[in-house]
Amino acid sequence: MSAPYAIPRSHADWRAMAESQSFETRAFIDDAFVDAASGETFETINPATGKVLARVASCDAADAEVAVHHARAAFDRGDWSRIAPGRRKKLLLRLADLMETHKHELALLDTLDMGKPVSSSLGDMAGAIACLRYNAESIDKVYGEVAPTGEDSLGLVLREPLGVVASIVPWNFPLMMTAWKIAPALAAGNSVILKPSEKSPLSALRLAQLAKEAGLPQGVFQVLPGFGHTVGKALALSMDVNCLAFTGSTAVGKQLMQYAGQSNLKRVYLECGGKSPNIVFADCKDLDAVAENAAAAIFHNQGEVCIAGSRLLVENAIREDFIERVLKAAEGMQPGDPLNPDSFMGAIVDQTQYQRILGYIRQGVEEGAHLRSGGESVETCPGGLFISPTIFDNVTPEMVIGREEVFGPVLSVFGFDTEEEAIRMANDSLYGLAAGLWSQDIDRIMRVTRRLESGQVYVNNWAGGDMTVPFGGVKQSGNGRDKSMHSLQEYSELKTVWMSLTS
Structure with a gap:
């Protein structure tokens, strides 16, 4: 069967198709x-x-x-x-x-x-x-x-x-x-x-x-x-x-x-809902690749993702270096026109969600978290609802941005020193939809994955899987x-x- 329209490939093609689109x-x-x-x-x-x-x-x-x-x-x-x-x-x-x-x-x-x-x-x-x-x-x-x-x-x-x-x-x-x-x-x-x-x-x-x-x-x-x-x-x-x-x-x-x-x-x-932890241990061998994945885990789909890796837990030995790499990765994930095939992020779904996300960002600043990047609306397209990738450091477990599901492009970074501390912080949530784990130590991987309270655990990837594996959560997820x-x-x-x- 052939498509009943010219296949759009460029930004201009998608715009033209949008202008002629009818709706039931x-x-x-x-x-x-x-x-x-x-x-x-x-x-x-x-x-x-x-x-x-x-x-x-x-x-x-x-x-x-x-x-x-x-x-x-x-x-x-x-x-x-x-x-x-x-x-x-x-x-x-x-x-x-x-x-x-x-x-x-x-x-x-x-x-x-x-x-x-x-x-x-x-x-x-x-x-x-x-x-x-x-x-x-x-x-x-x-x-x-x-x-x-x-x-x-x-x-x-x-x-x-x-x-x-x-x-x-x-x-x-x-x-x-x-x-x-x-x-x-x-x-x-x-x-x-x-x-x-x-x-x-x-x-x-x-x-x-x-x-x-x-x-x-x-x-x-x-x-x-x-x-x-x-x-x-x-x-x-x-x-x-x-x-x-x-x-x-x-x-x-x-x-x-x-x-x-x-x-x-x-x-x-x-x-x-979810407030998924993404845990990065210091033994990772390619921190640039991990940082790219950690940024995509929260900024994909404007952060409007139930399994978004919104809590980034980083071993303190590499924390500052790793955050710099995440900041660099986020620079290439700025919002763009959704009709442009090269855009990584698009618009926030509606005014209600847009204001809700900006409210969480303001609250994060008021609570004392360190705003490392973003935190503002951007005029990507006239009349549109766009928010830049936002990264908070020095987030503590009692802060609202570290506990509640923002459902937007807002990343909260936590530090930890030990494996036990990382597990405790990851499980300190009413949610249990997804969790990520980055390490080269197979013994650690097996220990931690078994103890994470989550419906799915992604090891050295984020959101991997296909139709052959189940998707769902535990606790209030x-x-x-x-x-x-x-x-x-x-x-x-x-x-x-x-x-x-x-x-």
């Missing part, structure tokens, strides 16, 4: 694009320019009720939930192929909507497509079990789809996080209702068009744009939603668990897992069948 703005319910029942809409704004991109349907409880009804009807109808896994596989692979064909368009939508560099968005598209294909290829390779019994009985353990799954996804990686949620849920045979963030709904609505084109049955996949306190809350409280999958803040995750308890005890899978076969299994129910074989 209606909700996708029961195989049709419709306005919200209330007729209400909300603005989605390009944070790089401050200009309104479109007015999008603002769904609420009434729309959620209709969508859940159709999702349940589709599940009960069985033309998705009860068909052979190989048939679901074929349709999901067709959807992945359509995403591949339209990957530049999908990447552009995420860049326009939330301000990330288009090169980063293209990387997200590759991840989203890989996720669809992995789950599609996996589903016809999931087997049940035969229990060990005597000759007079037969025990079977079957896997069946849950029913209706509501997926609530964040704005920082709009389509990639969408794929992580919906791909395993759809592959397992569930009906899925997607609630994209109100800050980045456009790629989800385009995905709905592609899902329809791919041939997913009516009601199996629906998209409800809107706000968390309206349509998101309604989905979480619904008595006919069997599972809620969420990526976002810890505070909202806790609220969703309460809604599940107030309704039908639906399963709730949460991937929440959540309880579920995205990616890998572990994610696929979370969207199915175990059923035990015990047969008596005596006559």
Whole structure:
């Protein structure tokens, strides 16, 4: 299949494509694009320019009720939930192929909507497509079990789809996080209702068009744009939603668990906040490469990353030298026009997040942390929301910038003298999503990785991995897992069948 547009390669190409881009703005319910029942809409704004991109349907409880009804009807109808896994596989692979064909368009939508560099968005598209294909290829390779019994009985353990799954996804990686949620849920045979963030709904609505084109049955996949306190809350409280999958803040995750308890005890899978430690020991042999990775770990995607390496723990023997190397690396990561493929950082998603980040920076200065670089807004594009890479040294554990998730390009540097001190500082957090460890000592690596309270540990890299390994956190970073076969299994129910074989 060839792309229906000239493939953009240069800054000028992306600008031209952006100027001609059209948007689907209606909700996708029961195989049709419709306005919200209330007729209400909300603005989605390009944070790089401050200009309104479109007015999008603002769904609420009434729309959620209709969508859940159709999702349940589709599940009960069985033309998705009860068909052979190989048939679901074929349709999901067709959807992945359509995403591949339209990957530049999908990447552009995420860049326009939330301000990330288009090169980063293209990387997200590759991840989203890989996720669809992995789950599609996996589903016809999931087997049940035969229990060990005597000759007079037969025990079977079957896997069946849950029913209706509501997926609530964040704005920082709009389509990639969408794929992580919906791909395993759809592959397992569930009906899925997607609630994209109100800050980045456009790629989800385009995905709905592609899902329809791919041939997913009516009601199996629906998209409800809107706000968390309206349509998101309604989905979480619904008595006919069997599972809620969420990526976002810890505070909202806790609220969703309460809604599940107030309704039908639906399963709730949460991937929440993080304040990830990145530990650098003095025995690293290439400090320039480590410093480049440490800077990228916090400044990638403007620091709007749940696993951002926002706490840099450096052995004091190399601390000042290493900070200088990080400062140098950060010089090449200044924010640029998101439509420029050479930009490393883009715009902050909206005015609320922009002011929140600047507030944390001011608080860091007031608390006595040493501001080594950045800490200010920059006018990269007229009307845009851009903040320079910000590095604080002499941060102490009790400081707010050292404990709370800033979700922006703000790095807090701590020093340590011993391995035990580094472990204690790394684990001194209510979060446990990710951790990094840089060392050439294999004995130390094995000791420290086992003691870090984290869902994933990156050794001599940051954010490594692919679809074969699970992604998720411990403590108040959540309880579920995205990616890998572990994610696929979370969207199915175990059923035990015990047969008596005596006559």
